Amino acid sequence: MRVEDALSRMTLNEKIAVIHAQSKFSAAGVKRLGFPDFWTDDGPHGVRPDVLWDEWEQAGQTNDSCVAFPALTCLAATWNPSLANLYGHSLGEEALYRGKDMILGPGVNIYRTPLGGRNFEYLGEDPYLSSRMVVPYICGLQNMGVAACVKHYALNNDEEYRHQVNVIVDDRTLHEIYLPAFKAAVTEGGAWGIMGAYNLYHNQHNCHNEILLNKILKHDWKFDGVVVSDWGGTHNTDEAVMNGLDMEFGTGTDGLRAGTKNAYENYYMAYPYLMGIREGKYSEKELNDKVRRVLRLYYRTTMNRNRPNGFLCSEAHYAAARKIGDEGVVLLKNDKNVLPVDTLSVHNILVVGENAIKMMTVGGGSSSLKAQKEISPLLGLREALSCHNIKVDYERGYVGDVTGSYNGVTTGQDLNDKRSAAKLIEDAVAKARKADYVILFGGLNKSDYQDCEGHDRKEYGLPYGQDKLVEALAKANKKLVFVNISGNAVAMPWKNKVNAILQGWFVGSESGEVLADIITGKANPSGKLPFTWAASLNDVPAHRLNAYPGKWRADHKIIDEEYKEGLYVGYRGVDKFMTKPLFAFGHGLSYTSFKITNLRADKQEMTRDGKITFTVNVKNTGKREGSEVVQLYINDVKSSLPRPYKELKGFTKVSLNPGESKDVSITIDNASLSYYDDKKSEWVSESGAFKALIGNSSDNIIGEIGFVLR
Structure with a gap:
């Protein structure tokens, strides 16, 4: 009701003003109606220092320092979702103090190759681990009244020529590997913002991509937040209007130019969009949807009367x-x-x-x-x-x-x-x-x-x-x-x-x-690798199959990069190609020792609407307190379509004193057994035999138990 009421009171010029930037990191509010400016800032590891209105250089402030939190690869290596929540909460407090309404993060792109320049900002190679870690981060941040802007949606695995890479990937791989963390961010984390990626998919830039934004994100996942362009990721007005972009930032008209009253009015979704509506080229239907989303974002952040207080650089x-x-x-x-x-x-x-x-x-x-x-x-x-x-x-x-x-x-x-x-x-x-x-x-x-x-x-x-x-x-x-x-x-x-x-x-x-x-030894290490540490590049599937980097088209304007390895990223590829990593996904030692025994299941058969729980006993057999991560992988014994030998579907981190033992349980449901059927365009599971594989790394499976899906 509040959104519709505000929308009904806005002029066409005011509607256009709220969907594009007015400075490097802010968008205009609606002063006449009491909506303040909306301020974004980079994350995801801390609140970036303020820059000048029209330039990337520092504003020269003395109160825009911050706590630098560990990079997201380190967070992923904790395998501890409660720490992800603490991370988001702490970052949210710092953002509030600094007057920021949206943090541009976290990042959840998949670790496809160790050459990726931004891998340090992401949560590793596994879609399940990334999903479990991103949701509490978002909740911790947004509970402070600061919007998360999950990035970079999607398939953003190249930095070199990142504006020109057109990713060619099959639908199964897209939905099983590269989208699950984004989906979890939206459907479980309730993310208020999603940032489009620089690269292309199906020959459309991802900041205005019909399939990724309109079909999958907004239609299939029912996303009710805003799609924000990456800075400079918008390329034309027609696609921006029709293909799901809601807020445009960083387009190359930044900076006041000779003869230009306000360069930000030249954005693709600014004056050109306004004139297109006035001339009848576009209706206000798409515009009103964008503005509704922006207004909803305002009510969640800047207009949130219950927004808590922020703190900066606290103990x-x-x-x-x-x-x-x-x-x-x-x-x-x-x-x-x-x-x-x-x-x-x-x-x-x-x-x-x-x-x-x-x-x-x-x-x-x-x-x-x-x-x-x-x-x-x-x-x-x-x-x-x-x-x-x-x-x-x-x-x-x-x-x-x-x-x-x-x-x-x-x-x-x-x-x-x-x-x-x-x-x-x-x-x-x-x-x-x-x-x-x-x-x-x-x-x-x-x-x-x-x-x-x-x-x-x-x-x-x-x-x-x-x-x-x-x-x-x-x-x-x-x-x-x-x-x-x-x-x-x-x-x-x-x-x-x-x-x-x-x-x-x-x-x-x-x-x-x-x-x-x-x-x-003040702290006992308990981290586990969130990616496979290959012995050589040839052991990385994308490199083994000459699928990275891509190849320039004849006109040298676009690079086509085919993800030939498909589903077999990271440890999935280790099993597929029988390679031996230097250190396996999920690997990590401790200063104490653990013994995992007595694997059992609460039932031998599972229905599609049911669940099954697996339990093991974990004992600290060493001389000091420590934590172990029990990892559950699922093997589909016989599938009509090729599947990786094993896939992570559950994990639990348990802390134990010397000599102490605990039962650790992990529950799965039908979704844990499903794969994406690209012919039906839906997730399906097949009746038959499965195995649950339990271990403390992907290459150290200490027990397995069979069960049947009916």
Whole structure:
């Protein structure tokens, strides 16, 4: 009623004004009717600093810093939906304080290749895991009266030439792999916003795509929120009007130009749309639908009388960031239990690597932040070990990117080092021979062609000659720990030569404290990989089948990229092609040990409207408290259509004291057994035999039990 009443009072000019930007990050309200301006801002890892009205450079404010939360790959690695809710809630409080009505996030695009530049912003390779993690994030954020804008819908798996890539994918793969997290965000999370992607599908850009927006999102899923264009993702008025776009941002007419009164009025859904209506080219039917959605968004956010208060950089937010980081760091390898560091017998530790000192909150694209603080791994370790009288020395080891600025935010670090690559290694090795431990912080950074928006990685190997450094240090010291700072997997040809490997992600403000927590044993690692860590690019299905990158058309305007691997992304491809990953999806070690036994089901048969519950006993057989993730995969014994050997359909994280055991139950229903029938355009399940596979990683199945669907 309130929406219809407001709509009836609006003039045509006012309707047009609310569906496009008036500045880099805001849209005009309706002042005459009491609707304030609507302010968006980038996420998803923190609230981006304010930029000038018409430019990307910083506005020069002093109160727009934030807490930098761990990147979403780290959140996904927690396998803990309650932390996703805490993440969204904390981010929502910061957004409210900063006067933001919509956060442009979270991101749920599928990890298809480890070369993807924005993989660090997403939730991994599995549609089920991504779905379970995105819903509580949205709920936590929107419960604060701040809209989530889930991105990038859909099939946005390339950064290089991202405006030109036309994805060719079969309907089964689209619905089973690339859409489930978006669907969950809408139908379960109740997302108020969806951001269209830059790329094309069926030769239409996804910010105004008839199939993705009108048919699937708005018709099939009954989405009642707004579709927001990615910044610069709108390309023509006709498609924008007719194919489901509701709010247009970032189109290339930004900035006041000579002879132009207001460049934002030249947007595709601004003056051209207005004139099209006046000239009879368009009716107001589509416009009114767009405006209804925008008004509904206002009532959910800016006009919400029950909106709570915001907080910025609070103790609780830093605690949340640290807790998420502690649970997200993954212990990939730990030979001879070299970790945690034995503080009673160790006297000196050598820290090596640029990533031990380089700030990672600045850079990487739109998720770049102006963090109030960022504790480096080196500083975090020194503070954690100072009370144990352990000396922590440092050597650079390699020089990567010495710059430290993005859109006017600078780190203030001087990372220049004039030593040659050989001298850097020589100096590190000399100290390594005398140290009790060597901890090398390497990996990637937020520079172009690494973990960064706008470009994809050019190679799977580590940059800056790090492999040579690892090999040299491994010869010099028997207790070498490699901490990989990245949002992506990397090649590790030296894996068997190092004692321990940690996946440290981009942890944000609390990086130093989190990594020190894990290395010293203050926190027991419980993270599990949200993607498959391939041994080589040839083991990644998209690369194995020469399906990445795509191929330019003859006119060199569009790249066609066919997803030839279909359903077989990540661990599904491991089973299909019988490859052996470096580290499997779902893999992650602990400083304690667990035993999973006594798998049973509450019934042997399930009807289509019923459920079945599987239970196992999990016991902590080690000497310290820890958490294990029980993972349930389903195998369709005989299907009329090809299906992956196993698919994740449930998981539970359980915390146990030494010697403690608990029963853990996971319940599935008919949806867990269904696949998308592209001939019927619907989800179907087939009667017959299935298996439930239980384990603590995709390559460590400890038990299976059969059941029948009737």
